[in-house]
Amino acid sequence: MIHFDEYGNRDNPTILLLHGAAALDTFCGQYGFAEEYHLIVPHLYGAGKSAGKVYEPEGMKREVLSLVDSLHKDKIGVIGHSLGAQLAVMLVCERPAQFYFAVFLSAWVNPAPKTVKMYSRMAGMMAGLLHWKRLVRFQGKYWHYTKAQADYMAEYSKQMTPQIYRSFFENTLDLRRLPVYSAVDVPMLAICGSGEVKDMKTSLTLLGSNPHCRTMVLSKAGHDFPMRKADKLNPILREFISGVKAEEKKSRTAE
Template identity: 30%
Template sequence: MHLQTYGPRGDRPLLLLHGGGVAGWMWDPVRAHLDPGRRLLVPDLPGHGHSADEDYVSHTVTVAALARLLEDEGTPATVAGFSLGAQLAVRLAAERPDLVERVVVISAQAIPLRAARPTLALLGATAGLAKQEWFARLQAKQLFVPDDLLDDYVRTSAGISRETLLRSVEENLRFVPPTAWGAFPGAATILVGSGEKNLMKQSALALHAALPHSTLQVVDGCGHGIPLQRAAWLAQLLDTLLGSPEG
């Protein structure tokens, strides 16, 4: 798994997990506003970006790989994830609380989609469109990708295999938080945009209900794109939650 790191090793790290169909570059707008001395870990998840040579297999395989990254870091981390990455953040926190001291869950679907089978069938039939530049540029606008990252999105979209697209979307649509999520001892912040679909809002409520000591916040004026729509605000929230970098 490709990993970009920033800041001095040894400080408590912030692991940033991107959503499906994009890559670690989606965190660039947030990173630009974070404390420059902070230790950051920004992977390209399997099948995406610089990790596109290995297809996405499952959340289970990916969480195990992410756990190895944090084990190598040697210091408990704050994990912030968006969409697909938010589901991974939930599982990582639930299954490896020894590695995660805090989690920020942004726009995670946590209620399985009932019509997953026909949705996946339609996706399989139209998967080739993702490699067409005109279609990718159309999708980028719906995902709130800013103009300066548009080329990154088009390039990432073209590099995603049909297998990765289908597997990652299937895992996303069928995701159920593990029972251990309700026992996560660390701090947890759950964010959802005020303009997101009702399923996403209900998912945020379900995650919060399962972990009552978590904090739930609805972000005004945002759809499914908080890290790109409100980058400076999110960076300030993360810096406030984490405090000053060590050293």
């Protein structure tokens, strides 16, 4: 089974946190939710204990679903960022009945061939940069990681290869090839930052085509807003999750 980190009491409602590409502790600013929830953070391909694995979405999806099954819970929530948000979309499309809410943060689901080609050409250089411990630690500090989190990222990032880095982009989810998404009736929230690229904002519009997915743009925020803007994001997440729980309670009462 895929390796995972765990925070909080297992008796509490579970939230699956799917980190961004090569950034295991993407949700460092949300780990405080463990006071109320049981948090599960799988080590997705290209990060942590899975750092040496090339990202392959179908295989990744199967491993995460096996982890979800092992929890033996009727329903859980899922929050994903960037690559993890793409995976979150795939999960709720595959098994909507297992999720009582889903949040997609900066989910790029509109892969333009030119953009994919550009990032793929940069793979060698970017993989090389991730071998510089000082640079990776500095990045972790910028993202408000603890020293231990930044040191760990610097350690596992040494396994990054051009092939792994390239796989993050070559396997980008294209929502237009996932027609089942339009029928998903899970309460969903999609957010991107106001400072993100046009493709990301187009992706937000595509996600919002499902009437059960609310969308919003976070002001003065870039792609790394879960780490850099946790003070703005966390109240939004709490309000959304509380609203979903209230609607579920109302529905059960009506029955």
